[in-house]
Amino acid sequence: MSNTRIIVVTSGKGGVGKTTTSASFASGLALRGHKTAVVDFDVGLRNLDLIMGCERRVVYDFVNVINNEATLNQALIKDKHSEHLFVLPASQTRDKDALKEEGVERVLNELRDMGFQYVVCDSPAGIEHGAVMALTFADEAIIVTNPEVSSVRDSDRILGILQAKSRRAKEGREPVKEHLLLTRYSPKRVEEGEMLSHEDVRELLRIPLLGVIPESEAVLHASNQGQPAIHMEGQPVAEAYKDVVMRFLGEEVPLRFIAAEKRGLLQRLFGGK
């Protein structure tokens, strides 16, 4: 028995940064030397391979493996940055019903047998079948939330579903470990009262905060280039994701990028933004 941890990256709401987070978080675990697989559960849309920059190497996908049309070894794509990271892409030509529970369980067990330490499941948006399949076998959950009310509400909803539908809950085992990750955080807009603060969100959801990822143009750049944001050297986003991985691995790292940048005297005098 290996001690594989299955981590679902989920949110309920779409467009909050699940796939960006899955790619960067999985890459960060691999950079730290952990054998990691990242699995795209968003069957029908398929974004993870684009962000990981491996879309041209997709031959077989998750659904092929579930249907026994390909082996896991045939479908897993080795990451170009790290030898410890593998991508299991989603199918673009099927729908989410192709994710059969027994099939998903079998594939996850095979990954376990292959000695993966971490399996990161990139959940589709919503609370339907695909999202439920992504969280069913999770040991831990990263709840990706934007600092706005509707996103917080959807995160709350998905936490309830996690409590009800995960295997851990159904079998009465220790509950899924929940982590809050705030993304697209703009300290300036928080200061101006346009956005919820990380304290507000934590108070509303009442789960431990794993990290705060600042809003950044670099994320768009990174995904257009097919490169997880964590590889954007020197960018606050990359630093924030590295902090998240360290905290996840149990290190104490203070929160960064949560205060608005101080504007210099000249900027203040001339009102530059």
Add this chain to the structure above:
Amino acid sequence: MNRKSQSFRLRGTTVPVITLALSSADQTALEGDIDRKVSEAGDSLAGGLAVIDLSALGDEHPPLQWLVAQVRRFGLHPVAVIGTQEAQAEEVSALDLAVLPASSGSARSADTPVREEPVAAAPSAPEPPASAPQTAASARPAPPAASAAADTTTLVVDRPVRSGQRIYARGCDLVLLAGASAGSELIADGNIHCYGPLRGRALAGASGDHEAQIFALDFEAELVSVAGVYKAFERLPDGVRGKAIRASLEMRDGQSQILLSPLLIAT
């Protein structure tokens, strides 16, 4: 010394029991009535426990063995007989039934409230109780006797109740230790006590108990209701939001309405 029994525990338990209370000794009439009742009830009572109550009859009553067979037609398991004459005690125990004194069993209502486990997700949640919010003006009539029973246990929930979850404390109080999120629904036939933030919809006295109340240390509810009379908050008043509040029913101008008052804590 504190000694524990390792292999078992003896506990007093209250379980619902169906009473078959006879008002006639006429076997033919009984059989006809029971036929009808059995076809009505289907297997809704199957698996339950039953007590045969003869206390309304005199010395004359149908043979016990026949009565036991009638009870079994409902799928019920007969466990005891109430109100038998001493002379029949032997017959009763020969049927492996207990003899109960007339006062103990018959006083208890047949529909003893049953506590319901928290139901996590809405799809599998129980049917909403009959008195989900109505208009404020239509206060419900006096509570049915069964729902007023206060002797049931409390349902305690120690994790946050999340958006989209519904918890129903059937026939008892609901205690929330970790609060409830906006979009959750909390229903109790008794009172609701909330020690964390109360942000969802809270419906106390759901089967009509006008005396039920809602107690919250951090009140931010979207809606509160007592016995079907409700008040929704588009915006919480400043003196209420985040405060320790209790919600109850008061009569004003002949109409029931929700009263919010501070939760007074003696110091």
